[in-house]
Amino acid sequence: MSSLWHETAALPSFPTLHENIKADILIIGGGLAGLLTAYLLKEKGLSPVILESGKICGGTTGNTTAKITFQHGLIYSDLIKKGAETAKAYYEANRQALEKYRELSKNIKCDFETKDNYIYSTDSRQKIEAELNALRIIGAKGTFAENLSLPFDTVGAVKTESQAQFHPLLFASHIAKALRIYENSRVIEMKGNTAVTETGSVKAENVIVTTHFPFINKHGLYSLKLYQHRSYVIALENGAELDGMYLDEKENGLSFRNYRNLLLLGGGDHRTGKKGGNYTELRQKAKDFYPKAQEKFHWAAQDCMSLDSMPYIGSYSKSTHNLYTLTGFNKWGMTGAMSGALILSDLLLGKTNPYAEFFSPSRSMLTGQIFLNGAESLLGYLYPTVKRCPHLGCALRYNKAEHSWDCPCHGSRFTKSGRVINGPANGNLK
Numbered sequence: 001m002s003s004l005w006h007e008t009a010a011l012p013s014f015p016t017l018h019e020n021i022k023a024d025i026l027i028i029g030g031g032l033a034g035l036l037t038a039y040l041l042k043e044k045g046l047s048p049v050i051l052e053s054g055k056i057c058g059g060t061t062g063n064t065t066a067k068i069t070f071q072h073g074l075i076y077s078d079l080i081k082k083g084a085e086t087a088k089a090y091y092e093a094n095r096q097a098l099e100k101y102r103e104l105s106k107n108i109k110c111d112f113e114t115k116d117n118y119i120y121s122t123d124s125r126q127k128i129e130a131e132l133n134a135l136r137i138i139g140a141k142g143t144f145a146e147n148l149s150l151p152f153d154t155v156g157a158v159k160t161e162s163q164a165q166f167h168p169l170l171f172a173s174h175i176a177k178a179l180r181i182y183e184n185s186r187v188i189e190m191k192g193n194t195a196v197t198e199t200g201s202v203k204a205e206n207v208i209v210t211t212h213f214p215f216i217n218k219h220g221l222y223s224l225k226l227y228q229h230r231s232y233v234i235a236l237e238n239g240a241e242l243d244g245m246y247l248d249e250k251e252n253g254l255s256f257r258n259y260r261n262l263l264l265l266g267g268g269d270h271r272t273g274k275k276g277g278n279y280t281e282l283r284q285k286a287k288d289f290y291p292k293a294q295e296k297f298h299w300a301a302q303d304c305m306s307l308d309s310m311p312y313i314g315s316y317s318k319s320t321h322n323l324y325t326l327t328g329f330n331k332w333g334m335t336g337a338m339s340g341a342l343i344l345s346d347l348l349l350g351k352t353n354p355y356a357e358f359f360s361p362s363r364s365m366l367t368g369q370i371f372l373n374g375a376e377s378l379l380g381y382l383y384p385t386v387k388r389c390p391h392l393g394c395a396l397r398y399n400k401a402e403h404s405w406d407c408p409c410h411g412s413r414f415t416k417s418g419r420v421i422n423g424p425a426n427g428n429l430k
């Protein structure tokens with residue numbers, strides 16, 4: 001079954017690349033990050049070309065929950081440990097992204113709705129208070145909320161007003177129509193600044209990699225700097241009409257939002273390739289909380305998790321020139337993609353962007369997660385099996401909930417017959 005978004009929006013189609021062309025800017029990957037970057041660059045008078053391996057928004061963007069908010073869990077009490085400047089830059093970049101959506105959505109029919117957002121806790125009022133304190137320090141507005149419209153007890157929530165939710169594919173469909181896109185045109189190799197597909201090539205002055213997990217392994221150490229985390233969503237009829245968008249502060253907690261008459265319940269998360277709650281956990285929660293509800297849609301997807309909870313936006317690596325990326329959204333790629341597109345469009349036009357240095361993929365970030373990612377890869381190489389990921393050779397695990405072969409190291413996924421579903425692997429199983 002495809003997601004609610006795919007079932008209720010018709011995306012435009014684009015041709016396959018069948019020639020060798022030149023472009024001032026090439027964007028590889030037609031999810032929200034690629035589309036928004038191209039759209040903003042076009043707004044500023046440039047002529048970007050997008051190469052997409054399948055259909056646009058066929059990856060995580062088509063399988064999201066599409067809350068647009070600068071409130072990403074309890075992130076500010078975490079970021080402020082690095083310094084108020086970092087937390088403030090993150091807040092401002094994401095706040096501006098939210099406002100840019102508000103501005104664009106005035107002219108795009110995408111069911112954009114202003115909503116309050118709540119990050120709740122079931123057991124720690126202290127964490128809620130720490131987040132409110134961090135918001136106060138950086139000059140952001142947040143209030144304590146209790147008696148929430150959720151079907152279980154909480155100790156309270158951080159509430160931020162005037163956030164938003166939308167239909168991501170109605171939005172993407174509109175902006176894509178203005179762009180020069182080639183679909184079914186997977187980039188299989190980079191030869192200098194020329195991207196090669198099976199049927200053509202694009203030679204570009206600047207290349208931006210928005211393939212979700214960057215697929216060029218030679219530079220940037222993304223196999224150590226990223227891993228992928230999977231989440232599940234079910235859409236319920238006769239669930240509940242909530243007064244806002246809700247998310248548990250715990251990594252594996254539940255997410256709630258409405259879309260028209262449906263309640264979208266998200267959760268069941270786990271590192272890709274590992275075991276987790278998946279649909280089983282979500283369906284049990286739905287039965288407990290909304291016994292009269294019926295499931296209308298279900299879908300799952302994964303996102304790239306960075307080392308320090310902030311995306312990687314900017315030059316692909318210290319040693320590369322005219323090669324950029326936009327990734328590591330930590331499940332917040334709606335505002336992440338927009339703030340990334342705003343930063344990159346400034347960088348490509350030679351303008352200074354006040355947030356660029358905070359999001360640079362080459363920033364210093366020695367965290368415990370880098371060792372965990374390294375250890376996971378080592379285990380993957382040593383684990384005895386014949387099914388190995390073509391990306392870097394890790395052992396694949398069978399995912400019974402979705403009948404796929406998944407890589408616990410970097411999150412590539414394959415169908416039973418070996419067709420690649422998610423990168424960084426850039427081709428099928430042999």
Ligand SMILES: Cc1cc2nc3c(=O)[nH]c(=O)nc-3n(C[C@H](O)[C@H](O)[C@H](O)COP(=O)(O)OP(=O)(O)OC[C@H]3O[C@@H](n4cnc5c(N)ncnc54)[C@H](O)[C@@H]3O)c2cc1C
Nearest residue numbers: 029031032033053059060061064065066067187332333334
């Ligand atoms: C279940 C779930 C719920 C979420 N909910 C929210 C939310 O409420 N709010 C929020 O802010 N964020 C949310 N996110 C995160 C957000 O959806 C993602 O961060 C965002 O969609 C990522 O967009 P992207 O363009 O980077 O990736 P994608 O949408 O995956 O796009 C990448 C594209 O690159 C293409 N590609 C890959 N390799 C190649 C190649 N070699 N050549 C050409 N093309 C290639 C792929 O086919 C794909 O279309 C959620 C994520 C999940 C998993």
